[in-house]
Every structure is written in structure tokens, then in C-alpha cells.
Amino acid sequence: MxxxxxxxxxxxxxxxxxxxxxxxxxxxxxxxxxxxxxxxxxxxxxxxxxxxxxxxxxxxxxxxxxxxxxxxxxxxxxxxxxxxxxxxxxxxxxxxxxxxxxxxxxxxxxxxxxxxxxxxxRQAPCMQCGSLIYDSESRAFGLGGAILHLTPREQAALAVLITRSGMPVEKNQLFNRVFEHDSEAGLDAIEVVLHRLRKKLAGSDVRIVTVRGLGYMLESIDTEADADT
Missing domain, CATH: 3.40.50.2300 (Response regulator)
Structure with a gap:
């Protein structure tokens, strides 16, 4: 939302x-x-x-x-x-x-x-990337038909990424959306949040990739293409 x-x-x-x-x-x-x-x-x-x-x-x-x-x-x-x-x-x-x-x-x-x-x-829009679905009204994530349980910081980060899926989000921008402005956390703390998110998305058709020099991007994986290679 x-x-x-x-x-x-x-x-x-x-x-x-x-x-x-x-x-x-x-x-x-x-x-x-x-x-x-x-x-x-x-x-x-x-x-x-x-x-x-x-x-x-x-x-x-x-x-x-x-x-x-x-x-x-x-x-x-x-x-x-x-x-x-x-x-x-x-x-x-x-x-x-x-x-x-x-x-x-x-x-x-x-x-x-x-x-x-x-x-x-109007109904609040749902956003989707692969089998990952985000309901912007309930602010709930589903993955492969099951509820994806996230911490508040994980949820904040994934909400930003799914609204811009397929496009990189700068590290600073993502950090500011997830951590408090006066937080003692350093910029690299966002890596910890993304590491946990990657573990929760592991095995699905969605992944978070690092785009060198540009930030992080959520993308869907073509599992059939991967199987053929």
C-alpha cells in the first residue's frame, strides 16, 4: 500500500x-x-x-x-x-x-x-513475483500458497523489493526503509536481513540477487529453463 x-x-x-x-x-x-x-x-x-x-x-x-x-x-x-x-x-x-x-x-x-x-x-492490489504474492492491504506475504512468516524488518525489505521486482533497489534506499534513521546499525546490517530472506526463499522460484553497483533485485526463476541447462 x-x-x-x-x-x-x-x-x-x-x-x-x-x-x-x-x-x-x-x-x-x-x-x-x-x-x-x-x-x-x-x-x-x-x-x-x-x-x-x-x-x-x-x-x-x-x-x-x-x-x-x-x-x-x-x-x-x-x-x-x-x-x-x-x-x-x-x-x-x-x-x-x-x-x-x-x-x-x-x-x-x-x-x-x-x-x-x-x-x-477498489480492492487493494496484490503484487506477485513468481509464486511470491504480497497483499498490500493485509501486508501479508504468501509463497507457493503458504503464508511466509517474516520479521518486521524482513517484511519491510521484501515489500520494497516486490514493488520493484525486476529492478534494482539501491542499498541506501533499502536500508532507510528497513532501519530507523537514528539506529546504531551500520549500512551493512541490511545484508543480515537479506541473508535471512534468502534462506526463507530458498528452494522457491524467487530469489534476491545482488546487482553490482546498483543494489538488490527480486526476480523470479525460470525453473523449467534451469532444469534444461
Whole structure:
């Protein structure tokens, strides 16, 4: 599930981004309205998490402009305690849900999943690489018809790789999606996560390969071709 996080507070954004990634979401961060508008124009998202106090434009103005141009992406607004006026204005402008700070991550994730289920009657997409399937709504992986049991870091890494299967993902990018920004882990810690993932994928028709100079890539294996060689 691709989520655009529009939040100017660096610490809050970093926490939300890594927490969502470790839960299997695919978050992208916009620190201001201008960046958010650029990202929204360039690609589609399943949902938007939007803080209202942005440095260049109020979040409700950004929301109004989204709706005026026909963008119906579900928007969950983060509000301050007791900000009733913002809630009322937001509902009138097309907000889909609100969450009051401070909040529990579990509630945020549940609300995001509910928004996507309701939006335009769409079902959350499933992504597939060989016999590996990723349900972006439940954030569950299946391999060969069985549930693939993963740690949060393994799940975050594999979610990034499967959304870009067949294309390399840079080491730095993968590390930032899996580990906390203030973590004491070094860059090479991602190798440990990938080693464990490779063991869990061993014997299947899917593998993680290292592309020298470019990063890591998830690819399906042509088992029939391998058998013929």
C-alpha cells in the first residue's frame, strides 16, 4: 500500500516513515505542500496522511486543491487535540478521516487500511513475483500458497523489493526503509536481513540477487529453463 506522508516535523515524519515501512506499507515523505503536489502529480497513492500545519500552505488548502482537480485519493488528516474547527472544515473539503495527536500506530494503520477498502470500491492490489504474492492491504506475504512468516524488518525489505521486482533497489534506499534513521546499525546490517530472506526463499522460484553497483533485485526463476541447462 503506497502512502504519501505530508508532514513538516522531521522527527515525527522519520518515526512515521520507518514505522509504516516496518509494518509493510510503502511510505513516501513530503515535507511541504509543494513537494506533495509534485509527488501526487507524478504517481498514484493508495492514501495520503496529511498534517495541517505545513510551512508553505495550510493542509486544508492543499486538500481543497486536490479535490478541485478531481483527485479522490483518500486523505487522513492529523489534527491537534480539540481542533474541532479543522475537523468540520476538513469534512466539508473532502477529508476522509481524522486522527488526533498523539495517536497509536496501530490505530493509524487500521484507519489507513479501512480508507483504502472504502475508496471507490477498489480492492487493494496484490503484487506477485513468481509464486511470491504480497497483499498490500493485509501486508501479508504468501509463497507457493503458504503464508511466509517474516520479521518486521524482513517484511519491510521484501515489500520494497516486490514493488520493484525486476529492478534494482539501491542499498541506501533499502536500508532507510528497513532501519530507523537514528539506529546504531551500520549500512551493512541490511545484508543480515537479506541473508535471512534468502534462506526463507530458498528452494522457491524467487530469489534476491545482488546487482553490482546498483543494489538488490527480486526476480523470479525460470525453473523449467534451469532444469534444461
Amino acid at each position: 503506497r502512502v504519501l506522508l505530508v508532514e513538516d516535523e522531521r522527527e515525527m515524519a522519520a518515526w512515521l516513515e520507518r514505522a509504516l515501512a516496518q509494518s509493510g506499507f510503502l511510505p513516501e515523505h513530503a515535507p511541504d505542500a509543494r513537494t506533495a503536489e509534485s509527488l501526487l502529480a507524478a504517481s498514484g497513492y493508495d492514501a495520503v496522511i496529511m498534517d495541517l500545519r505545513l510551512p508553505d500552505k495550510h493542509g486544508l488548502v492543499l486538500l481543497r486543491e486536490m479535490r478541485n482537480r478531481g483527485d479522490v485519493t483518500p486523505v487522513l488528516i492529523l489534527t491537534a487535540q480539540g481542533a474541532l474547527q479543522d475537523r468540520v472544515r476538513g469534512l466539508n473539503l473532502g477529508a476522509d478521516d481524522f486522527l488526533t495527536k498523539p495517536f497509536a500506530l496501530e490505530e493509524l494503520e487500521a484507519r489507513l487500511a479501512a480508507l483504502v477498502r472504502r475508496s471507490r470500491g
